[in-house]
Amino acid sequence: MATSTPTSADIPAARPLARKRARPGDQIFHAAVFSALLIALAALVWLLISVVAKGATALDWDFLSSQTSSRASRAGFLNALKGSVVLMIITIAVAVPLGFAAATYLEKFAPLSRDELRVITRRRRRALELRRAAGELTGPRLLASRLGIALSAVWARIGPPLNTFVEINLSNLAAVPSIIYGLLGLALFVQIMGISKSLLAGGLTLAILVLPIIIIASREAIRAVPRSIEQGAMALGASRWQAVRSHVLPAALPGMLTGTILAMSRAIGETAPLVVVGGVAFGTAVPSINPLNAANEDLFAMPLQIYTWVDQPQEDTWGPLAAAGIIVLLVTLVVMNLLAIWLRNRFTRRW
């Protein structure tokens, strides 16, 4: 079939291009979506201005260094500051090891399919037989190895469906309202385990609350490390755990820490679960910054103290204190977020 190149004669003469027509509909739409964003930002600005306007006068060194008090003129934020520090220490100590371990497992060991697990089991069994034949394995060590292999054979069957279940469960947990964690903490730590309504009970509750968030963020950081890093190590003879420990985890660590800081900035502002676990602070003793003594310290935290003040009936006397507390809390949050951003930019590697 002959194809002929169209000549200029075949194409109708182009009209001169029309000038860009004014389209009011488009302009209105553009203005509408832009103002949607402006409204959101304006609300944030309004919020910040009203907090600063109310709290700036009450915010001074006395406020930061005085204990809480039933007289507004003397009340300060010291209990709350120290309480929040202890809460963060407990939360980090509990949630970070568990969260990093769970994330490592879910990202690097759980995805093995049934077939892959079976092959691994078979290889181990062959290795065992070879070593037994060579007389390297005898007695209790042989027994222990056999037991381990039997376990991994069982795991090849039940592991993969269990891991799928854990996945689904985790995404649901992250969406559970924080006050439900408060009810869990109240029932589990205070009523069943008999820990008093203390900093310890509050810190453990916050740890449970942020654990799913830390796991999810850490998994993303681990996933961002290319598989070739791990495969390279394994090709050179490292076991999977060796490859993960010495290559994957160090590369993922900055990302995991960034996720942890963001999770902590969520925890430090949580009020509802602490109110449910500890009620409103009645004690007056300033907590010591010693997490080992946390079971005996009254539950204080920045958001809890702010709530106590906002909730007072004489709004004029307590309002400035609450606003000053909010300024301190917000500055803490901004510093934590900047730290996270800095960490991400400074240490994250591009592969």
Next chain:
Amino acid sequence: MTTQQLPEPAGLRARRFRPAEQGVVLLLGAAATISVLITVGIVFTLIEEGSGFWGSVSLVDFFTGTEWFPVDRVYGVLPLLSASVLIAVLAALVAVPIGIGSAIYLSEYADERTRRVVKPILELLAGMPTIVLGFFALESVTPALQGAGIIPSDQLFNALAAGIVVGLLIVPLIASLSEDAFRAVPAAMREGAYGLGATKRVVATRIVFPAALSGVMASIVLALSRAIGETMAVTLAAGTQPNFTADPTEPVQTITAVIVAVSKGEATRGSELYQSIFAIGLVLFVVTMLINIAATALVRRFRTVYH
């Protein structure tokens, strides 16, 4: 995939079996199991601690009762549930237009630099402690509503102010998830529409928005679940008065606000009041769970994958 596809090491001496490493993996797995234990713990405590309540209050009275008045042992969950839903709906009315509008602006109109500046600011709003929003509602939003004559000047608590601040809280959630959905629409679809002479508005509303609809819907549903579980802003701004009403200018008390109010009062374990907060906690847990399952199903059902 069959096992035959993975060759076994033939001549090589197979890798040594390291029991210690299996132990490490076992420990890591145990840590992952904790997340399941948390779920079990939540379900168990909500049922166990509230079990006495279901024995002394009839299910029918609980789910159809329009009054919540524990002093007289009247436990009807409807005013609390309706208050939670009312505030979530008000929040959605505020947040859906603002959130989706912002998302369209950020994904279709804004240049890269604007996006880089604006997104962290929106995240700041998302990370705002809810106690701060409660303070804001009480100190600024309610007086503004009083000034505008929307609510009576002698009335401090109302559902509207709570709904507005909860709406602000979920704007970033809707904006960020919707923007992700918009940006996932392939550029080729936009170029095709532009090639046919469509304007930016037409591309945004007729091409990008429908293509990303499942993601947008999921973001709204997730935001609703967040709004229903919201506690401090609602407790402070909406009041502590159970009220079976759909009128946003009246004070209401949500499920979460009741839990806070009872917790403040140091109810002793085993008392009916103590048990009641676990009972309504269970209702809240089930409602948010159902909403989340709906969101997941929605995404799975309507997601279109573009290549």
